Amino acid sequence: xxxxxxxxxxxxxxxxxxxxxxxxxxxxxxxxxxxxxxxxxxxxxxxxxxxxxxxxxxxxxxxxxxxxxxxxxxxxxxxxxxxxxxxxxxxxxxxxxxxxxxxxxxxxxxxxxxxxxxxxxxxxxxxxxxxxxxxxxxxxxxxxxxxxxxxxxxxxxxxxxxxxxxxxxxxxxxxxxxxxxxxxxxxxxxxxxxxxxxxxxxxxxxxxxxxxxxxxxxxxxxxxxxxxxxxxxxxxxxxxxxxxxxxxxxxxxxxxxxxxxxxxxxxxxxxxxxxxxxxxxx
Amino acid sequence: xxxxxxxxxxxxxxxxxxxxxxxxxxxxxxxxxxxxxxxxxxxxxxxxxxxxxxxxxxxxxxxxxxxxxxxxxxxxxxxxxxxxxxxxxxxxxxxxxxxxxxxxxxxxxxxxxxxxxxxxxxxxxxxxxxxxxxxxxxxxxxxxxxxxxxxxxxxxxxxxxxxxxxxxxxxxxxxxxxxxxxxxxxxxxxxxxxxxxxxxxxxxxxxxxxxxxxxxxxxxxxxxxxxxxxxxxxxxxxxxxxxxxxxxxxxxxxxxxxxxxxxxxxxxxxxxxxxxxxxxxxxxxxxxxxxxxxxxxxxxxxxxxxxxxxxxxxxxxxxxxxxxxxxxxxxxxxxxxxxxxxxxxxxxxxxxxxxxxxxxxxxxxxxxxxxxxxxxxxxxxxxxxxxxxxxxxxxxxxxxxxxxxxxxxxxxxxxxxxxxxxxxxxxxxxxxxxxxxxxxxxxxxxxxxxxxxxxxxxxxxxxxxxxxxxxxxxxxxxxx
Numbered sequence: 038x039x040x041x042x043x044x045x046x047x048x049x050x051x052x053x054x055x056x057x058x059x060x061x062x063x064x065x066x067x068x069x070x071x072x073x074x075x076x077x078x079x080x081x082x083x084x085x086x087x088x089x090x091x092x093x094x095x096x097x098x099x100x101x102x103x104x105x106x107x108x109x110x111x112x113x114x115x116x117x118x119x120x121x122x123x124x125x126x127x128x129x130x131x132x133x134x135x136x137x138x139x140x141x142x143x144x145x146x147x148x149x150x151x152x153x154x155x156x157x158x159x160x161x162x163x164x165x166x167x168x169x170x171x172x173x174x175x176x177x178x179x180x181x182x183x184x185x186x187x188x189x190x191x192x193x194x195x196x197x198x199x200x201x202x203x204x205x206x207x208x209x210x211x212x213x214x215x216x217x218x219x220x221x222x223x224x225x226x227x228x229x230x231x232x233x234x235x236x237x238x239x240x241x242x243x244x245x246x247x248x249x250x251x252x253x254x255x256x257x258x259x260x261x262x263x264x265x266x267x268x269x270x271x272x273x274x275x276x277x278x279x280x281x282x283x284x285x286x287x288x289x290x291x292x293x294x295x296x297x298x299x300x301x302x303x304x305x306x307x308x309x310x311x312x313x314x315x316x317x318x319x
Numbered sequence: 320x321x322x323x324x325x326x327x328x329x330x331x332x333x334x335x336x337x338x339x340x341x342x343x344x345x346x347x348x349x350x351x352x353x354x355x356x357x358x359x360x361x362x363x364x365x366x367x368x369x370x371x372x373x374x375x376x377x378x379x380x381x382x383x384x385x386x387x388x389x390x391x392x393x394x395x396x397x398x399x400x401x402x403x404x405x406x407x408x409x410x411x412x413x414x415x416x417x418x419x420x421x422x423x424x425x426x427x428x429x430x431x432x433x434x435x436x437x438x439x440x441x442x443x444x445x446x447x448x449x450x451x452x453x454x455x456x457x458x459x460x461x462x463x464x465x466x467x468x469x470x471x472x473x474x475x476x477x478x479x480x481x482x483x484x485x486x487x488x489x490x491x492x493x494x495x496x497x498x499x500x501x502x503x504x505x506x507x508x509x510x511x512x513x514x515x516x517x518x519x520x521x522x523x524x525x526x527x528x529x530x531x532x533x534x535x536x537x538x539x540x541x542x543x544x545x546x547x548x549x550x551x552x553x554x555x556x557x558x559x560x561x562x563x564x565x566x567x568x569x570x571x572x573x574x575x576x577x578x579x580x581x582x583x584x585x586x587x588x589x590x591x592x593x594x595x596x597x598x599x600x601x602x603x604x605x606x607x608x609x610x611x612x613x614x615x616x617x618x619x620x621x622x623x624x625x626x627x628x629x630x631x632x633x634x635x636x637x638x639x640x641x642x643x644x645x646x647x648x649x650x651x652x653x654x655x656x657x658x659x660x661x662x663x664x665x666x667x668x669x670x671x672x673x674x675x676x677x678x679x680x681x682x683x684x685x686x687x688x689x690x691x692x693x694x695x696x697x698x699x700x701x702x703x704x705x706x707x708x709x710x711x712x713x714x715x716x717x718x719x720x721x722x723x724x725x726x727x728x729x730x731x732x733x734x735x736x737x738x739x740x741x742x743x744x745x746x747x748x749x750x751x752x753x754x755x756x757x758x759x760x761x762x763x764x765x766x767x768x769x770x771x772x773x774x775x776x777x778x779x780x781x782x783x784x785x786x787x788x789x790x791x792x793x794x795x796x797x798x799x
């Protein structure tokens with residue numbers, strides 16, 4: 038490094054390379070990304086948010102919600118659940134096949150009272166295949182469910198990991214880097230009630246007593262109850278409620294933010310993040 | 320020892336040319352440091368008393384935390400580093416600062432930009448991307464100001480008397496090129512409309528964050544240390560071959576770090592980052608070998624500028640190792656989304672960059688002003704307060720982050736319990752923040768008293784000049 042030019046050249050090459058790798062290449066690879074299709078359906082994913090929720094994302098950004106909340110579920114791997122949907126003509130043979138199969142039998146005796154029933158939970162691909170072969174041979178009908186594993190999934194924060202496609206329409210994308218509060222990727226699934234969301238924004242402790250979230254009171258208006266009470270007024274426990282004769286009404290910002298939170302659902306099975314969705318019909 | 324620097328008439332010229340630009344840069348930087356630390360302290364208090372200053376949107380954690388971080392990085396670290404860089408360039412060139420008025424204008428533009436940016440974040444006008452929260456107006460001001468200072472620095476660099484480059488030259492010159500590139504790329508792409516689609520935004524954000532907070536600060540910090548450590552200890556920089564090796568590997572590998580391992584992006588990106596992180600151990604080793612060999616056996620009294628810089632270099636290595644640990648997939652699973660990352664960033668900002676800059680400023684400012692520090696005891700006290708503050712601030716965050724991460728990784732522990740575990744540690748780290756703030760006030764006092772003394776001197780000089788037109792200004796200056 039004898040001359041300024043050689044330093045310039047070294048810097049240019051080094052930074053230029055990472056610029057090509059981490060700016061140019063992602064723009065080329067992902068910049069033109071389009072909607073994908075939800076597994077085993079013809080539905081598109083993700084959908085554009087409704088206008089109210091799009092405005093809500095801006096409230097989320099402006100208040101720096103991402104300083105404490107992530108929108109990013111992680112998973113460590115996958116596991117399988119085995120469900121016998123019908124025992125066929127020879128239930129005894131099926132029961133025998135189940136009891137002879139390798140995964141821990143205690144689960145079987147506990148859970149299978151009748152068919153259809155979940156017989157094994159959280160087993161590996163090989164175990165699932167072997168067992169389902171035996172049961173099918175005995176004349177039973179078997180379904181294999183794919184589930185995601187990991188602490189985030191076990192906490193109920195999502196049914197699969199978040200993938201690039203989930204953020205397609207977020208402007209700006211608010212991934213977050215600290216979990217001082219819970220992950221919000223699926224808050225719209227966990228708490229689908231608009232009023233719960235609003236109550237939580239106004240007085241977090243009124244719905245989750247050990248919350249450390251600050252109140253977002255400035256998104257609400259405390260006003261005198263006029264001739265007709267506002268239909269939007271919050272119904273709060275006594276210690277959080279407004280004084281007598283007053284009501285707490287969400288400002289448009291609060292409604293938008295709550296509308297945005299309700300759209301946070303990363304729960305569609307995708308090619309890059311497959312799982313078997315729960316169907317209540319069974 | 321650095322190249323011939325004993326020409327005293329030349330010294331006076333160099334120092335005189337730097338006086339105004341450096342006071343403009345350092346004065347504003349000191350104010351922003353205090354502002355940033357106060358905002359950070361309030362943000363920390365919010366976790367124990369969420370309703371503290373609760374009625375106002377300005378004072379929620381989501382507004383305060385980014386404003387505080389940006390004020391420390393953009394308000395303090397960058398302008399202070401630029402000031403130190405100008406001084407080092409002028410010293411190494413053995414020439415007065417070229418275009419001395421330009422950095423003065425630039426310093427004011429810069430601080431105006433930080434002011435606009437900070438107010439915008441507090442008002443809710445942040446862009447929502449980490450480390451580039453400042454809205455467009457502020458970003459343009461910062462970029463223009465940086466370019467102006469870079470022009471002056473490059474001109475000083477170009478007019479050097481000695482053709483050979485000193486190791487600090489590589490680091491600082493690279494930093495000069497680094498910032499405009501990363502800052503303009505990130506701002507052009509992320510403060511545009513429409514934004515790039517989906518996860519391209521966070522990828523660019525991570526690239527900027529890594530190149531700014533890790534690489535850029537490393538370049539200026541190490542470049543500054545490699546100038547001052549040999550100079551203060553009056554011995555040559557050991558193993559300058561290692562220094563060159565460290566420089567090249569730092570810019571080659573360091574620039575590829577920063578994509579989190581769990582990120583919802585194509586897998587090749589985090590993989591590449593973790594490979595780069597492993598390779599970045601090489602420059603960390605090379606730089607620490609050079610530092611240790613230069614420092615060991617030097618007879619320098621403690622708690623002066625030398626020890627500030629020494630502590631800064633220790634923080635650099637520790638913060639580097641923590642940063643690389645985060646990039647290992649198996650650790651990342653536990654450490655991601657915890658206070659660990661916050662602690663590492665704060666160590667990089669306040670333990671490494673700020674400590675080296677404090678040391679450099681305490682060393683160079685008396686030379687530039689031509690008189691000793693007005694409150695030398697404050698500077699000594701600052702050293703101990705700053706060390707205690709950084710340790711008390713960062714260590715609890717790191718340990719608390721690990722504990723929080725382990726509890727988060729165990730789904731049988733309720734979320735609130737994992738959170739509460741970290742909050743105990745945050746209580747200790749608030750004490751550390753308070754100490755760092757106290758140190759910053761001591762530092763600011765020194766800079767401000769110096770500036771005021773200089774301004775009084777100027778006024779006296781002008782008055783004396785007006786009273787006795789025959790007397791030459793130089794002699795008056797000596798008297799005052």
